[in-house]
Amino acid sequence: YIKEQRASTRKLLQPPAARGEGSRKTSFMDELAAYLCCQDIKPKADVTDIFLGAKAAxxxxxxxxxxxxxxxxxxxxxxxxxxxxxxxxxGGVMLQTGSTPTSGTMLTLKWSDFDEETRTATIQVFGGWGAPANTEWWSEDYDSTCYIWNFLMNWGRLCNYSYALSFDEEYMNADISIRGNLTGCCFPCLPAWLALPTSIARYTMHQEGEDKDGTQWLRRSYFFGQEQTSYILKQVYEPDGSKGKYYDSDIHNAPTYMLLARQ
Structure with a gap:
């Protein structure tokens, strides 16, 4: 393990051209910050291999x-x-679109924990204690605010920041419960035992589009009973990695580079 880390560090300290990567829009400091935070900056072209690949972590x-x-x-x-x-x-790659601070985020529920009786899918957004190898299925847009996400991703992991999506019987709507352990670095090996009261924050999803085939959802966020943000979640890749329904119309909205939590 130590030898692998040394080799990875030596590669990181080389300029991009020496690593065989050609010109990149990311800087040395950006990559170093991601590396030190156990994160990766990857091109969006790799999203299907990273998010949907079945290989062991x-x-x-x-x-x-x-x-x-x-x-x-x-x-x-x-x-x-x-x-x-x-x-x-x-279970494919979904893309957040619209006027929202997290526009460009990509994610998949292909590896989520789904309870058929309660119709609830649970995901640890950036990974965490006991996470079932799910640290590379949710990205944030790599841009000038990257350093903020370096902190937020790891803080979310320490708090076991999770979402529980509870669907109705027709699977047309879902209420999203926000959960965590609220201990951060003090006791990171605690599950997400606390659900944030809906009176403080409440997220919802509603199927959009004519087909109602699960490829387009309207996501709304409420804080203290008032709607604050909304965006459209669209499928850009199928679960098998082929192009999704909204690939042609929306993949250009995805960021060139993704910031990912790394196991």
Whole structure:
């Protein structure tokens, strides 16, 4: 493990051209910050391999070893959500579009924990203690605010920041519960035991479009009972990695580079 980390560090300290990557829009300091925070900056062209690939996760990095006492890699397990036709599209790559601070975020629920009886899908957004190899299925836009996300991603991991999506019987609507352990670096090995009261924050999803096939959702965010933001969540890649329904019309809205939490 130590040899692998040394080799990775030596590669990082080389200029991009020496690494065989050609010209990049990311700077050395950007990549160094991501590396030190156990994160990656990846081009959007790699999103299907990273998000949808079924290979076992790499050995845990320094962050997981120290904070969560993880020592072994974990294989990804397909979510039972894929067996529900109305929402199976969420197992592809979804893109947040619209006038929202998180526009350009990409995610997949292909590896989420889905309870068929309660119709609830649970995801640890950036990973965390006990996370089932799910640190590379949610990205944030890499831009000039990247350093803010370097902090927020790891703080979210320490707090086991999670979403629980509870669907109605027709799978047309979902209420999203925000959960965490609220302890941060003090006790990171605690599950997301606290659900934020809906009187403070409440998220919802509603199927949009004529087909109602799970490829387009209207996401609304409410704080203290008032709607603050909304955006459209669209499928740009199918669960098998092929182009999704809104690839041609919306993939250009995805950022050139993605910031990802790395296991």
């Amino acid at each position: 790499d050995a845990p990095g320094l962050f997981d070893r120290i904070c969560f006492c993880e020592s072994q890699p974990k294989a990804r397990k397909l979510s039972r959500l894929l067996d529900v036709p109305q929402i199976a599209a969420l």
